Amino acid sequence: MKKYTTxxxxxxxxxxxxxxxxxxxxxxxFKALGTxxxxxxxxxxxxxxxxxxxxxxxxxxxxxxxxxxxxxSWNLEFEDGxxxxxxTSEHIKEAAQVISQYADIIAVRAFPSLTNKEKDESEYxxxxxxxxxxxxxxxxxSATAHPLQALADAITIEELRTKQRPKVVLSWAPxxxxxxxxxxxxxxxxxxxxxxxxxxxxxxxxELSDDTIxxxxxxxxxxxxxxxxxxxxVKNWSRxxxxxxxxxxxxxxxxxxxxxxxAKFMHCLxxxxxxxxxxxVLDSDQSVVIEQANNRTFSAQIVLKQILENLxx
Ligand code: SN0
Numbered sequence: 001m002k003k004y005t006t007x008x009x010x011x012x013x014x015x016x017x018x019x020x021x022x023x024x025x026x027x028x029x030f031k032a033l034g035t036x037x038x039x040x041x042x043x044x045x046x047x048x049x050x051x052x053x054x055x056x057x058x059x060x061x062x063x064x065x066x067x068x069x070x071x072x073s074w075n076l077e078f079e080d081g082x083x084x085x086x087x088t089s090e091h092i093k094e095a096a097q098v099i100s101q102y103a104d105i106i107a108v109r110a111f112p113s114l115t116n117k118e119k120d121e122s123e124y125x126x127x128x129x130x131x132x133x134x135x136x137x138x139x140x141x142s143a144t145a146h147p148l149q150a151l152a153d154a155i156t157i158e159e160l161r162t163k164q165r166p167k168v169v170l171s172w173a174p175x176x177x178x179x180x181x182x183x184x185x186x187x188x189x190x191x192x193x194x195x196x197x198x199x200x201x202x203x204x205x206x207e208l209s210d211d212t213i214x215x216x217x218x219x220x221x222x223x224x225x226x227x228x229x230x231x232x233x234v235k236n237w238s239r240x241x242x243x244x245x246x247x248x249x250x251x252x253x254x255x256x257x258x259x260x261x262x263a264k265f266m267h268c269l270x271x272x273x274x275x276x277x278x279x280x281v282l283d284s285d286q287s288v289v290i291e292q293a294n295n296r297t298f299s300a301q302i303v304l305k306q307i308l309e310n311l312x313x
Pocket of ligand 1: 269271272
């Protein structure tokens with residue numbers, strides 16, 4: 001693997017899922033691979049799981065890890081040809097090359113603005129690192145995608161499925177904040193590439209981009225969509241078409257034990273209790289959110305491993 005910024009960087013999906021599951025059995029067996037290699041993790045946004053699981057994954061492979069919260073650093077300029085006489089102190093052209101002197105792999109978290117659709121969709125932060133860094137880039141959630149989460153979710157479903165082709169439902173949930181579509185986008189794309197029966201359910205107006213939906217089934221009736229589900233992935237996202245907007249009348253979309261039926265409950269976390277999902281679901285043994293979080297380590301570890309194996313020095 002040369003980089004991991006989109007799911008299409010995965011060469012063989014079923015193979016990488018199986019290899020991640022194998023890593024779990026003996027996480028330290030490739031400790032020599034990362035010795036004397038450094039992962040630099042750059043955060044433009046908050047993180048709990050991503051930061052700790054990716055650091056753990058790197059350390060399991062013997063790597064050194066350095067973390068920079070970008071807001072503690074210089075204000076970066078991304079525009080080509082900018083006249084930098086205002087608030088930005090350093091251009092990404094220098095910054096990315098400089099960080100590359102200290103890193104063998106750079107991981108970046110950069111959420112969207114959710115105000116400027118075109119700019120968000122250009123993925124200018126992530127893609128500037130891809131363009132100007134001289135080492136491989138890993139996305140730790142970008143404006144439009146969260147590929148490490150989707151890989152962890154695929155591992156979780158593979159481990160827990162009790163039938164060849166489980167029914168998976170992505171169910172939108174209410175939320176007080178304007179959230180990205182990234183997790184939903186990557187989850188849908190991942191499910192489209194697995195042997196699952198996928199249904200997406202959300203109120204009208206919350207359609208994801210056509211590029212994401214492709215031929216996937218959308219059912220605006222949550223109850224109908226949830227029938228006979230094996231896995232229910234609950235997630236809020238803000239509107240894509242009326243970009244970054246929230247409709248007001250959403251509250252009965254919260255996931256409850258009644259709606260969940262016999263399905264497993266999935267969420268990437270962090271989750272707002274009793275807004276997105278009621279306590280009884282999260283506190284039941286149908287919730288697999290902790291397993292998902294655990295699999296974040298092995299999703300990151302298999303990705304870092306495959307990139308380390310491809311480093312030409
Ligand atoms: C982020 C999102 O993309 O939805 C990260 C998920 C991995 N979630 C949030 O920002 C939730 C913040 C909140 O206040 O609930």
